[in-house]
Amino acid sequence: MNKALDFYYSSIGKKVLMSVTGLFLIVFLTEHLIGNLLLFAGDEGKMYEAYGDFLVSNPVIRFIELFMFLGIFVHIIIGVILWFKNRKTRSVKYKLFRLKDNATLASRTTIISGLVIGIFLYIHLTTFFFPLRYSDEKSGAYELVVNAFSDFWYVIFYLAALFVIAYHLHHGFQSAFQTLGLRNKKYAPVLDIIAFFVWCLIPLGFAAIPIYFFFFHGSGATVIMWGF
Amino acid sequence: MNFTLKIWRQKNQKDEGRFETYEVKNISPDASFLEMLDILNNQLVLENCDPVAFDHDCREGICGSCGMMINGRAHGKGRKQATCDVRMRSFTDGETITVEPWRANPFPVIKDLIVDRSAFDRIMQAGGFISVRTGSAPDANSIPVCKDNAEEAMDAAACIGCGACVAACPNSSAMLFVAAKVSQLALLPQGQPERKERVQRMITQMDKEGFGNCSNNYACEAECPKGISVMHIARLNREFLTAKLT
Structure with a gap:
């Protein structure tokens, strides 16, 4: 027990927790995207609904879901703790500090992008997850998606949030491997390629959903009819 | 001018x-x-x-x-x-x-532009050394070292402990300094006996001195006068995890 506490109190220990939870959430995100691609099956959501029923009724998935929420919680809490601790290491600030010459915007703003994602997550859960899981009126998941993405501003909000997620992943993915000691000169280029898939293609895949539903099922269909 | x-x-x-x-x-x-x-x-x-x-x-x-x-x-x-x-x-x-x-x-x-960097010395005292038999110098080449490791260790040993990594880091983290010192010894046969003990003691001392946590934005490597690579930080993390978990 003492050893585990020592590990947590060390600077690297907390970062390892950030990395492990972050990578776990990326695995979840990948699974979430693959599942959501069923929305494009063109069968008015039959397969998508079946997939949703499977997720809700499967006890193993329900168990993993608990871990996912725990992962999100730990990632946020430790991220905020580290940010506060790091702010305290320089009581007298520089008059001039050109950090932007040396570090990417994504790496300097993970706390901000993280908080934005937190807000997005809350809205996302209240739109889809909670109504489907806890409300008595079981509205169909497919119908919910169609309705949500027929609103222009909701689609814009989604796309903006996905852009922020891409930014967060741009730094977070490779950073997790660095913290876990899994980066070296030999594998760093391979990791950079995988990182591109993660930070660019996953958010792009998710972005396709609101765009598709807005233009083909929602109010965007009128825009198409006008010859836009 | x-x-x-x-x-x-x-x-x-x-x-x-x-x-x-x-x-x-x-x-x-x-x-x-x-x-x-x-x-x-x-x-x-x-x-x-x-x-x-x-x-x-x-x-x-x-x-x-x-x-x-x-x-x-x-x-x-x-x-x-x-x-x-x-x-x-x-x-x-x-x-x-x-x-x-x-x-x-x-x-x-x-005073003015002079800062007290003895925190680095205390980190070194905590583990940045090897224990060797005193007496006459050992014969050259008695311990074989792989060329790649020798090169990598030399790159890490180029660290002059100036503190630019800490100064340039938004979190005042000393990870690049500690990484260079740990890497240098972890890569060479002479550093093996105290390998696990060293990394844990140096990290504990680093945290005790009040340096921040690395957020991997690599400003340290960009500002290092010796161009020490952040890959050494990955090695430091690896060394620390291996030491803690095994």
Whole structure:
């Protein structure tokens, strides 16, 4: 027990927790995207609904879901703790500090992008997850998606949030491997390629959903009819 | 060349400190930054003022004493150079140059631009050494070392402990320094007996000194006068995890 506490109190220990939870959430995100691609099956959501029923009724998935929420919680809490601790290491600030010459915007703003994602997550859960899981009126998941993405501003909000997620992943993915000691000169280029898939293609895949539903099922269909 | 200098002046650790503005004229473009400060100090002495205190020793980029923040950048805006390597021709004539000491709580200001970097010494004392039999020097080549490892260890050993990594880090993290020291010994056969113990003790001391947590934005590598790679930080993390988990 003492050893585990020592590990947590060390600077690297907390970062390892950030990395492990972050990578776990990326695995979840990948699974979430693959599942959501069923929305494009063109069968008015039959397969998508079946997939949703499977997720809700499967006890193993329900168990993993608990871990996912725990992962999100730990990632946020430790991220905020580290940010506060790091702010305290320089009581007298520089008059001039050109950090932007040396570090990417994504790496300097993970706390901000993280908080934005937190807000997005809350809205996302209240739109889809909670109504489907806890409300008595079981509205169909497919119908919910169609309705949500027929609103222009909701689609814009989604796309903006996905852009922020891409930014967060741009730094977070490779950073997790660095913290876990899994980066070296030999594998760093391979990791950079995988990182591109993660930070660019996953958010792009998710972005396709609101765009598709807005233009083909929602109010965007009128825009198409006008010859836009 | 003429310059306006805004230099941090602080009498001692307890003094609050403030910026003071000085003018220097007719500086040769080939003068080093430290020579320019020498000229300013001559001027100040003639005016019966207290000269600006700054650390310096070798003036050829290998001792790591002369660290200072020049216009918001550790050792100035150039890459892979210590302050003594900075030439005045890299500034524009008439430029206002802001000069500050390293700022990090584990590096308290002693006077003006001089900071106390003994936190690094205490990290080294915690584990940055190998235990060897004293007596006559061992025969050369008695312990074979793979060429790649020797190269990598030498790259890490290039660290001069100047503290630019801490100064340039938004979190005042000393990970690049500790990583260089741990890497250097972990890669060589001589470092093996204390390998696991070393990394844990050095990290514990690093945390105790109050350095921040690395957020992998790699500003340290960008500002390191010796170009120490952040891959050594990955190795440090690996060493620490292996030591803790096995």
